[in-house]
Amino acid sequence: MKNHLFLAFTNLKRRKLRSWLTILGIFIGIAAVVSLISLGQGLQNFIDTQFEQLGADKIIIEPESFGPPGSVSDEQLILDDGDLKTIQNFRGVESAESILTRTGVIENKKEQEVVFINGVSEEYINLFDGSDFVEVIEGRQIKNSDNSKTVVGYNHVYGNIWENELRVGSSIEIKGKKFDIVGVLRKQGNPFDDNSIWIEKETLRNIFEIGNEEGIIVAKADSGFDVEVIAEGIRNELRNEKDQEEGEETFSVQTSAQLLETFSTIFTVIQAVFVGIAAISLVVGGIGIMNTMYTSVLERTKEIGTMKAVGAKNSDILFIFLFESGLLGLVGGIIGILLGAGIGKSVEYVATVQLGTNYLQAIFGWQLIIGAMTFSFIIGALSGVLPAMQAASLKPAEALRHA
Amino acid sequence: MGKNTIIELKNVEKHYQMGDSIIKALDGVSTEINKGDFIVILGPSGSGKSTMMNMVGALDLATKGSIYLDGENIENFTESELAQIRGRKIGFVFQTFNLIPTLTALENVMIPMIFQGVETEKRIEKGTKILKKVGLGHRTGHLPGELSGGERQRVAIARALANNPDVILADEPTGNLDSKTGKEIMKIFTDLNKKGKTIILVTHDLALAKHAKKILKIKDGRLEKQS
C-alpha cells in the first residue's frame, strides 16, 4: 500500500495547472466547512460559558410584542411591579428581581457619552452570585443605599471611551446629578455590557421618572423544580392576569437555555447557507476530479498496460488511481483548511475588533484539521472510483497497443 | 512436450472483431519454446508478431487452442493469476521503452518488484545491481527524459530482469534506435542468453535474425517453417 501511495504521489508531479484548477471546488467546499465548524465551535463555547454564568435555574421575563407591529402600545408593552409580585409569589420561584435600563447621557468633565444605564438592586446582584456578570474587578458592587454611587463597565476605565481618565474614586454626572465611581465591572467582551454603567434601581427610577415599570425580570427557580414547567406556569399566569390570548402576549418568558437557543438558531441559518455552498462546491470539485482522472487514465493507458505486463494486478492499478484522486482531494483539502482558517479568523477579527464582541471566536482543534484532511481525501478517492475501475479493468494487450 | 519446454502453443488462434468482419491475427500457431532458446519471430508488419507475443507472455488469452506455461494451461487463469505469472516468469521489453516518466531509472526498475512484494531495501539493492549489469550504474537517479534512447532501453531491460524471470520477451526492441545503439542492445540480449535466459525477440528486421538459435517466420498469422 505504501508503494501504491508512492506511485500515486509521483503521478501528481506531472499534472498540469489545468488539472489542479479542478480541485478549486474541493478547497472552497472544505474552506466553508472548516470556517463554519471553527466558528460554530467558538459560538458553542460562548453559549456554554454564558449558560454556566447565567445558571440553568434562571427564567427571564421580558416585554416583547408577538402581534403585528403597532398592534400593542408602548404602555402595554411593559412589565410592572404587579407582574414582578406575581412572579415572586409563583410556586417554585425562589426569588425574582428586575433590572431597569435606560439610555442616557453621562458627563465626565467637558465630555459627554450616551450609554446604557442599568438600575439594579442588591437582590438582583445576589441572583447571579458568583457569575462574571456581576463581578467587580476593582472596588465594590452597588448597594441598595447607594443613591449617588455607580459601578462602571470595564471600558470606562480601561477602554478608550474617555479622554479624561476615569477610575474608582472619580465621579460622573447624569442629568446634573453627581455619581461617585465605587467599582469597575469585569470585562464581558461586548460593548453593550462593557460601555454600560450600573446605579441603584430606585435612583434610576427617580432620575428618569419611571413609574412602576420593572424592565426585565429574572426569576430563579427553587431547586427541585423543573425550570421549563415553571416558565410555562409563569407564562400562563401572566397571560391570565393581563387577559391576553395565546400568541398575543406582550411579554416573553424564556429559560436561560431557551434564551441562548436564539443564538444557536441564528447560527443554524448561517450554517444551512454554508453547508449548501460546501455541498455544491464539493460536488463540483468531485466531478472535476473525476474528469481529470478519466483524462489521466486515457493519457496513461499505455503505462497501465506496461504496469500490468510487469505484474500489476487489477487491484494494484485500482489502488494507485484511487490514491491519486484521494491525494488530489487532500491537496484541495489542505488549501481549503488554510483558507477556512483565514475566513474563520477574519470573522473573529471583525467580531472582536470591529464589533467588540466575543461571541464569535474561531476555534481550530486538531480533530477539525485531521477530520477535514480525511474528509477531503475520501471525497477525492470517491470521485476517482469510476475512473480507477476503468483503469483497473483495461486489458493489458489492448492497453499496450494504445499510442 | 520435451522436459525442457517452458512455453508451448497448440493450434492457437486469435480473432479480433473489426466491425462486421473477423480478423484472424493468429491462425493455428503451434510451437514449443525450450529453456535457453534464443528465438526470433520474424515477419512483416501486421503479420501477427505482437499478437503472438501477447499469447506467449500471458498478456492476452487465445480465442482457440491452448497455451502452456511451465506445463500449465493458462486458459482458465484469472487476470490476477496471469499478472502474477507475468510478474515472476516473464520480462517484457517494448519498442517504445514504456518507462514511467516521473520515476528515476532505479524506481522504474523497482516497479516489478513492488508488485511481487519485495521489501524496499531489497528492491534498491537488486535494482542498483541490475542497472550496473546493463551498464547504467552511473544513471540510477536520472529520469527517463534525461537519458538517451539506448540508455532508456537498457533501463527497460533492467526492469525486465527485476524479478529474475526465465524468459525475456522483446517486441521490436531496436525499432526506435539507430543501428549502432541497436547492436549494443542486441549484445545485451545475446549475453543474457549465454547466461541461460530464454530470449524471444520479435522483429521485422531480417538482420537481427542472425542472433537467433531458432527463427519463427510468421505471415498472415501462420508460422511458415521452423528452422
Ligand SMILES: Nc1ncnc2c1ncn2[C@@H]1O[C@H](COP(=O)(O)OP(=O)(O)O)[C@@H](O)[C@H]1O
Ligand atoms: N486489439 C486488436 N483489435 C483489432 N485488431 C487487432 C488488434 N490487435 C491486432 N490486431 C490486428 O491483428 C493483426 C496482427 O497485428 P499485430 O500482431 O500487431 O501485428 P505485428 O505485430 O506483426 O505488426 C493486424 O491486422 C492488426 O491490425
Ligand SMILES: [Mg+2]
Ligand atoms: Mg507489432
